[in-house]
Amino acid sequence: MTIEANISTQPALSAQPQNSSAVLEWLARRVEPVVISLGAILAGLALFSIFIVLVGKSPADLFKLMYTGGFGSWFSIQNSLSRAAPLLLTGLCVALPARLGLVIIGGEGAVVLGGVAAAAAVLPLIGVLPPIVILVIMGIAGMIMGGLWIGFAGLLRHYRGVNETISSLLLAYIAIALMNHFIEGLLRDPASLNKPSTTPLPPEYMLGNIPGMDVNWGLVIGIVSCIVSWIIIETTSVGFAARIAGGNVRAAQIQGLPVGRLIVGFTALAGSFAGLAGMVEVAAVQGSANASLAAGYGYTGILVAFLARHNPLAIIPVAILLGGIDASGGLIQRRMGLPDATVLVLQGTLFIVILFCETLYGRFKMFNPDLWKRSA
Amino acid sequence: MMEDGIGIWGVPLAILAGAIRVSTPFIFVSLGETITERSGRINLGLEGTLVFGAMTAYAVAVMSGSPYLGVLAAMATGAIFGLVHGFICKFPKVNDIAIGIAMMQFGLGLAFFLGKSFIQPVAPRLPSIALGGWSDSPQLQSALTINVLFIVGALLALALWWAFRNTRVGLILRVVGDSSDAARAMGLNPDTVRLLATAAGGALAAIGGAYLSLYYPGSWNEGISSGQGLMAVALVIFARWNPIGCFLAALLFGGAGALGPALQSVGVTQGYYLFYAAPYVLTLAILVATSSPTRALVGAPGALSITK
Numbered sequence: 001m002t003i004e005a006n007i008s009t010q011p012a013l014s015a016q017p018q019n020s021s022a023v024l025e026w027l028a029r030r031v032e033p034v035v036i037s038l039g040a041i042l043a044g045l046a047l048f049s050i051f052i053v054l055v056g057k058s059p060a061d062l063f064k065l066m067y068t069g070g071f072g073s074w075f076s077i078q079n080s081l082s083r084a085a086p087l088l089l090t091g092l093c094v095a096l097p098a099r100l101g102l103v104i105i106g107g108e109g110a111v112v113l114g115g116v117a118a119a120a121a122v123l124p125l126i127g128v129l130p131p132i133v134i135l136v137i138m139g140i141a142g143m144i145m146g147g148l149w150i151g152f153a154g155l156l157r158h159y160r161g162v163n164e165t166i167s168s169l170l171l172a173y174i175a176i177a178l179m180n181h182f183i184e185g186l187l188r189d190p191a192s193l194n195k196p197s198t199t200p201l202p203p204e205y206m207l208g209n210i211p212g213m214d215v216n217w218g219l220v221i222g223i224v225s226c227i228v229s230w231i232i233i234e235t236t237s238v239g240f241a242a243r244i245a246g247g248n249v250r251a252a253q254i255q256g257l258p259v260g261r262l263i264v265g266f267t268a269l270a271g272s273f274a275g276l277a278g279m280v281e282v283a284a285v286q287g288s289a290n291a292s293l294a295a296g297y298g299y300t301g302i303l304v305a306f307l308a309r310h311n312p313l314a315i316i317p318v319a320i321l322l323g324g325i326d327a328s329g330g331l332i333q334r335r336m337g338l339p340d341a342t343v344l345v346l347q348g349t350l351f352i353v354i355l356f357c358e359t360l361y362g363r364f365k366m367f368n369p370d371l372w373k374r375s376a
Numbered sequence: 377m378m379e380d381g382i383g384i385w386g387v388p389l390a391i392l393a394g395a396i397r398v399s400t401p402f403i404f405v406s407l408g409e410t411i412t413e414r415s416g417r418i419n420l421g422l423e424g425t426l427v428f429g430a431m432t433a434y435a436v437a438v439m440s441g442s443p444y445l446g447v448l449a450a451m452a453t454g455a456i457f458g459l460v461h462g463f464i465c466k467f468p469k470v471n472d473i474a475i476g477i478a479m480m481q482f483g484l485g486l487a488f489f490l491g492k493s494f495i496q497p498v499a500p501r502l503p504s505i506a507l508g509g510w511s512d513s514p515q516l517q518s519a520l521t522i523n524v525l526f527i528v529g530a531l532l533a534l535a536l537w538w539a540f541r542n543t544r545v546g547l548i549l550r551v552v553g554d555s556s557d558a559a560r561a562m563g564l565n566p567d568t569v570r571l572l573a574t575a576a577g578g579a580l581a582a583i584g585g586a587y588l589s590l591y592y593p594g595s596w597n598e599g600i601s602s603g604q605g606l607m608a609v610a611l612v613i614f615a616r617w618n619p620i621g622c623f624l625a626a627l628l629f630g631g632a633g634a635l636g637p638a639l640q641s642v643g644v645t646q647g648y649y650l651f652y653a654a655p656y657v658l659t660l661a662i663l664v665a666t667s668s669p670t671r672a673l674v675g676a677p678g679a680l681s682i683t684k
Contacts, residue, residue: 162663166663170607170656170663174653306474339489340488345485359470
């Protein structure tokens with residue numbers, strides 16, 4: 001999975017190799033990220049195994065269960081894919097601004113408010129308009145709300161110099177408070193007693209499953225969003241400008257690139273994907289906006305984006321992998337008596353090790369054609 | 377929290393009481409983060425350290441029967457978390473903000489994992505001192521029942537403020553934080569100084585966690601922190617890396633957090649959840665008001681990545 005993901009990390013360089021030594025150089029540059037990423041994942045799993053041994057369980061059993069629970073059967077694969085769908089979108093919420101050098105960690109806020117906006121926008125329209133129109137309006141409302149929310153962090157970043165990591169996180173807490181305010185008050189369905197929520201969508205208005213699968217259309221929406229994001233970043237002039245600004249803001253400004261508009265635009269686009277994740281949760285899973293929207297998808301999305309090295313195409317396999325790990329959590333809990341936080345420990349370990357391994361890039365001579373010539 | 381009979385005066389009193397009660401974790405985390413940031417590194421993982429510290433303190437207090445041992449154990453784990461962060465960030469090309477987020481997730485995961493069995497038992501609490509004996513009002517007396525850690529935090533803020541200005545260690549921290557090159561020219565190793573500063577910051581943040589689980593709200597569960605560890609990072613910027621500023625800002629945040637419950641206690645229940653957002657809105661507003669797109673913040677350590 002990671003292999004195909006990383007091969008496409010730098011397509012801008014993938015000019016056709018001319019001769020055999022060029023082929024070797026081309027290969028060396030491609031192989032480096034694959035080897036380092038795989039090595040990092042193995043090292044992370046090894047560290048996690050030590051932890052599991054320390055708490056007195058067998059890592060082999062655990063990994064076996066993880067495979068069974070995540071990918072061992074058609075049922076578990078569908079379960080993993082369902083859980084991957086929101087992670088694709090929240091991963092994009094981190095990955096897109098990261099190409100501009102911004103670390104946005106408040107995607108959760110866009111998810112919950114996107115969900116609330118989607119639910120609220122169509123309340124008066126149900127029964128008036130056909131389901132497909134309702135769903136489109138919900139999607140647009142979710143995207144606009146999420147885009148405004150994260151775009152605001154980008155706006156503050158560029159025009160006021162406010163650190164986007166902190167502001168986006170504060171906005172996430174504010175968003176959760178706003179969501180509670182709305183679902184407990186103005187938008188509350190009086191029929192929802194124990195679990196305050198908005199008026200539920202009638203079943204015929206819900207986003208259904210992909211034909212032949214027990215996975216909702218959110219997966220397709222997520223994958224298409226990843227592909228569209230990849231096209232924007234890698235093939236358009238806007239994406240090219242964003243990558244330059246991400247590399248060196250000063251250089252981008254000197255070139256006359258509209259850095260401010262890029263920052264606001266990319267953060268807004270990123271937020272609109274997270275808002276779409278909230279809409280999918282409402283329209284396909286929950287049926288209404290309620291406190292379950294704050295399920296932590298925004299935070300897992302951070303991990304997804306960093307594991308994918310902020311490459312939108314690589315997000316697809318990484319999100320499915322993490323969806324699978326997540327899906328196996330219940331099985332691990334039941335069969336091995338481990339807490340459900342086991343999955344969180346594994347995610348944290350992998351996250352740290354993979355970030356640490358960034359330091360290895362360029363260290364190995366065999367992957368670095370420039371060093372070959374110097375030593376020859 | 378507030379009994380009836382005191383009327384509208386209950387609101388400022390409840391806010392004061394709340395400020396004192398809620399601010400203590402903010403004081404410790406922000407003082408810890410100030411030490412770390414003064415050395416030129418930022419640790420966003422303090423949220424994880426705080427929660428892990430809360431779990432450790434609670435678990436050790438349950439097992440040993442002593443809340444003080446719990447606090448010490450939390451400090452030790454906080455220092456270890458800081459050492460790990462400092463060690464990893466020593467390497468080139470490693471982003472300290474991203475590592476902070478990763479350490480946060482790891483700390484939360486580990487705390488939830490190891491703390492699962494401590495949700496039920498009851499730990500001995502940290503003692504508090506009644507300073508309201510002079511007053512007849514039971515409300516005022518309860519408002520002025522002050523935990524020992526709050527007092528320790530206040531003294532620590534003073535001590536750090538003095539130490540940054542007047543001691544050799546303070547000078548070393550400031551030099552390393554302003555310029556790695558200048559530090560090397562003085563024969564200092566910036567990596568070592570930052571490693572120790574991050575460890576000290578982690579130890580202090582863990583005390584904040586110990587306060588949460590051993591005093592207020594005084595139990596261990598997975599929702600014990602609602603972002604105190606991360607808000608402290610914003611608070612340090614607001615306080616301009618000044619320990620006394622951190623103390624005052626923490627009180628302000630605590631007061632903002634107590635606004636909702638205080639109004640609710642006198643019967644104002646409209647928009648309860650909006651008041652819950654008050655500390656975050658306040659933090660954001662202050663950040664916006666004090667930041668500038670064109671120049672570094674006044675008082676910011678030169679080598680700090682978050683202000684560039």
